[in-house]
Amino acid sequence: MPDKKTASFMRSLCLGEIEEEIILPFPEPTAQERETLAAIAATLKAMLGPREKDFRAWDVAGEFPPSFIGELKDAGLFGLVVPEGHGGLGLGTAAYSRVVQELARYDGSVAVTVGAHSSIGMRGLLLFGTDEQRARFLPRLATGELVAAFCLTEPGAGSDAAGIRTTAVRDGDDWILNGEKLWITNGGFAEFFTVFAKTSLEGRGHITAFIVTRDLKGVSSGPHEDKMGIRASSTTTVTFEDVRVPATNVLGEVGKGFKVAMKILNAGRTGLGGGSVGGMKRLIEFASRHARERSQFGRPIASFETIRQKLGQMALDCYAAESVVNLVAGLVDRGYEELAVESAISKVLASEALWRTADEALQIAGGAGYMRELPYERALRDSRINRIFEGTNEILRLFIALAAVNDVVDELKDLPHSMKGVLADPVKGFGLLSDYAKRRASLAAGLPREKGRFTLVAGPLAEEAKAFEQQARELALAADRLLRRHGKKVVEAQLACRALADAMIDLFALAAILSRVSTRVEDHGEAAAAPDRAMLTAFTAQARRRIRRALASVDAPDEGGTLALGDRVLETARYAWE
Ligand SMILES: Cc1cc2nc3c(=O)[nH]c(=O)nc-3n(C[C@H](O)[C@H](O)[C@H](O)COP(=O)(O)OP(=O)(O)OC[C@H]3O[C@@H](n4cnc5c(N)ncnc54)[C@H](O)[C@@H]3O)c2cc1C
CATH class of the missing domain: 1.20.140.10 (Butyryl-CoA Dehydrogenase, subunit A, domain 3)
Structure with missing residues (x-):
């Protein structure tokens, strides 16, 4: 059996090896998980199904009313991944990804709000938190008393996350945090922030992750950004001005924060993938209904080959994305740890499949699809962000390819100097x-x-x-x-x-x-x-x-x-x- 700490299906594949034991059998939910998921889906249908008009209004307004965020909290949606012992639902990765999928069937902003909290906002605490930190924060994160946000991006550091300028300087038992984070999802109302700051002023890197709560003096957020899509979700700057963060709030090791950030983002990508799949399923339903109901040239447009083929392609894209996302999430649940390449692939594939699907669904709806009254144009705007955040697809493609050739580079590091010319003249x-x-x-x-x-x-x-x-x-x-x-x-x-x-x-x-x-x-x-x-x-x-x-x-x-x-x-x- 493959070693779950190190085995990677894709990295092996690039060496011509098919580690089939990793991917076979395909991970399916257990009967009990199916039951839980069906119950959650029914609750969401009752709660979010009748809100289409509200979602449209909140998209125009550019924010959710606080009462709606309260409803999400009451429904337990902020406790999905918090362990049962700390008051949450304790869902595994696959089950969580399927819940985000359900949320995305109703509204992209809802899926992003819940996803930013569970997939990335508190993921660092789940992955790296000490028992004391988990006991201190998880029960309040589970109820939504604390909503979480992930603070990495800065004005000068987007894809190049190692270039952040926010600093944390040790002062006795505390760290003094200064800096500004940009485009932070849930930034307007989150109370719990996973923040990345430089803890050495020398050069790049040497980053540490901190838990920062809004009650600490010096934490503030800017106004809501006026965005293209997912408009009702909160996106703001978050500023830290001489914030005194207790040393007990350091997440993971001092100086190892970049690794913390990357692990969080890797883990978060199955949430984003699930959301993309949910968005696609909804669009397929809308578009197929429209194609059956709309007649031109004396017959339903659904009878034309072009339309039939578009719907088939949308379904195929959705099936591929669903297979990849569910496989990766299932592998996380089976205990595989080396999934960075596979989860990056799932993000790229699902976000691009969603974009194509949203575009084609709108095309099938024709001029009606362009009108705000119908959900297509909002779905198209909402889906666009997925190719940008949690790592742009360009950067992820580079990462995917370089990881494939990484093993040989690793080996070269240990070679004596005389052999380092090997790469310069690989054949010889x-x-x-x-x-x-x-x-x-x-x-x-x-x-x-x-x-x-x-x-x-x-x-x-x-x-x-x-x-x-x-x-x-x-x-x-x-x-x-x-x-x-x-x-x-x-x-x-x-x-x-x-x-x-x-x-x-x-x-x-x-x-x-x-x-x-x-x-x-x-x-x-x-x-x-x-x-x-x-x-x-x-x-x-x-x-x-x-x-x-x-x-x-x-x-x-x-x-x-x-x-x-x-x-x-x-x-x-x-x-x-x-
Ligand atoms: C709505 C929204 C919500 C967000 N939520 C959060 C959040 O909650 N927390 C958070 O920390 N961040 C968040 N972000 C930030 C997001 O993660 C960044 O926008 C993203 O990482 C890209 O960084 P950038 O926008 O600075 O683009 P840049 O890094 O400036 O990239 C611009 C373009 O250049 C390309 N590019 C960059 N470097 C290279 C390279 N080496 N080779 C080839 N191409 C390259 C990119 O692919 C992209 O196409 C959010 C952003 C938005 C818009």
Whole structure:
């Protein structure tokens, strides 16, 4: 069995190894979890179902009334992930992600408000808090007496989170905190902040995470931002002016705050993914209803191929996102710890699938979709943020690709100086490398690889499994070429990395769907699994084309020379072809 502390399906896949025990069987909720989720879904339906008009009004107003936040608290929605012992519902990652999915069926701002509290606002306390800190804060976080917010971004530090300028200077038993955080979700009314500050004034880094509560003198928030979407959710600056934070509020180790931030964001991504899936399901319902009811040219527009295909694609996108999000969340619940690549993939895939779905749903609704009276335009605006926050999709793609080649870089760190030229001349130096290189070399030589095969996939899916194995091998070879071509400079080869990431995203989705369908075949038989099988067939066909193209781009990423065109734009700061 794979080591749950270190095993990563995708990192192994980039070495041509299929660690099928990680993803098979597909994680499904237990009967008891299903029951709890059905009860929560029914409560949410009764509570949020009749509020569509309110959601529209609050979107225009740009905020929720405090009474509505009170209703969310009363419904227990701020205690979803707090352990039962501390007064919460104690939901696991998969169950929590499914609840966010349900919330997003009604309103994006509600999902973001609850998500910012549970997914990132208090996640640091759950992951790194001491027993004393957990006992002090979790019961009040569970009831919503304290709503939580996550404070990392600053005016000068967005994607480059290590560049933050907020400082914390030790003074006796306290730390004195100074700085301003930007675009903080729940910032207007949160009482509990997970704040990241520099605890050494030298250079970048040396960041520490702190728990800061609003009752501490010097904490204040700015006005609500006037946003494009998720308008009713609170987004504000949060300012810390000589705030005296007790040393007992340090989260994790002093100086290890960057790791804390990254772990929180990794863990939070299944919440965002769940929200994206819920948003898609709602849009599919709206769009299919509209397509059936709207007639043009004497027949329902649902009878036209173009519309039918759009709806099919939306469903396929949703199925892929749901498979990936549920797989990652299930792996967290099974105790796997090394899921940074997989959770980044789930965020990118789900947020982009939601964006396409929102766009196509609006298109199916035509001019009516553009009117504020119907939910499409709000859904489109609300969905856009998912590609930006919790790590932009560009940065996450780079991360996904670089993580794939990270192992070899790690190994190089320990090599004697004389061998460090290996990356500069990888072909010559390859033989000198360790086990890692040998595994790559055997891959390149086309040697049969014991670990490059599926053995646990249900028999009837043998063809699909074989196709996956072939593509996995091509992925590993492309990762190898990427490294050989760029050596240490691979970090700068952004377009090639992005192409590798695109292939990895599709392959992980394919693996998740294969696992889901295989488990369905095993548990319910081929006939019952036929609708799922149709999804696998469709995704396999589409992904094959995309993967082939992406892997070709790893070798020639700047198709047609758009980089130079971009340089020309930057040089002139305008469209220079008039
Ligand atoms: C509504 C909303 C809510 C938010 N909530 C929170 C919150 O609760 N807590 C919090 O801490 N933050 C929050 N944020 C901030 C959010 O996480 C950041 O906006 C995000 O991390 C991106 O940072 P940035 O906006 O500064 O963009 P930048 O980092 O300036 O990026 C601009 C563009 O450049 C690209 N880019 C940047 N660096 C590179 C690179 N090295 N290579 C290639 N491309 C690059 C990016 O992908 C992006 O397209 C929120 C933001 C919004 C809009």
